[in-house]
Amino acid sequence: MKLKIKLITFIFFTFSLIVNAQKKSIENPFFSFNTGIKSGGYETLEEQAKLLKDLGYDGVEKEGIDGFSAMQKAIENEGLNIYTNYIRVDLDNEPQPYDPRIEEIFKMVEGKPTMIWLHVVSKKYKPSSVENDGIAVPILQEIADMAAQYNAKVMLYPHVYFWIECAEDAIRVAEKVNRRNLGMTFNLCHYLAHCHMKGIDPIQKFPSIANASVPYLFAISFNGADANPADEKQIWKSFIQPLGEGDYDTYNYLKTFLDLGFTGPVGLQTYNIKLNSDIHLKKSMETWQSFKKKYTAGK
Secondary structure, X not given: OHHHHHHHHHHHHHHHHHHHHHOOOXXXXXXXXXXXXXXXXXXXXXXXXXXXXXXXXXXXXXXXXOOHHHHHHHHHHOOOEEEEEXXXXXXXXXXXXXXXXXXXXXXXXXXXXXXXXXXXXXOOOOOOOHHHHHHXXXXXXXXXXXXXXXXXXXXXXXXXXXOOOOHHHHHHHHHHHOOOOEEEEEEHHHHHHHHHHHOOOHHHHHHHHHHHHHHHEEEEEEOEOOOOOOOHHHHHHHHOEOOOOOOOOHHHHHHHHHHOOOOOOEEEOOOOOOOOHHHHHHHHHHHHHHHHHHHHOOO
């Protein structure tokens, strides 16, 4: 009888381990872009930080170097984090292509989850111009090496019309920079816009480019979106909506990266959304929570 009980116990324990091993969950931090926290009367950093906290966000993005310390203090007072800091690299400014104060940011984020978003621009060199990699790569290596002194990470931010315009550019350049602390972001709205510009089907292309980005992927961003713009003159109204709106399958977008092993932060793109911050951030958070439940359920 004791042997039978032990056998049943063993079988139940083994089954539990298998079931638990198969359970999936979304543990990625979820943060808002800074453009989404200022409308509807949320004027001070303290009000913005409290709004994010009350709605369940893990943190925020900071744009630029000015005022970083003040935002960091307000955000951390609510128990949140600044996950990304959006900083410009200008290839045309040969004497100083980036703000030298960037080292002060690296000092302030040492030991914190903040990563630096580098958007690389040029009026002299065309977007995606491979022949100019030799100009950009040493600059990015210099920034990455500086960041490494403070155990910080930097990411390339693909942005249509910029020199690093698409995910393929970010992958190519990150590979040439060859620094473990330099990676990339996959940005949904700019991915859709770039596909639209080039006449590419974004749904058909997505699995292969998502897979190719994984070795360099430090963060992703997304939002509600249509796969194709309803109005050619206002494409960003289609490509950036509150999460849960639009016909593009944003859950599958997220799930694809999660299934590929992505564990980094997920940013909510909020540029030019006209709703008050509390309204669209609440709506997007509700969708995020529904995605978490759906993923845990194995759907």
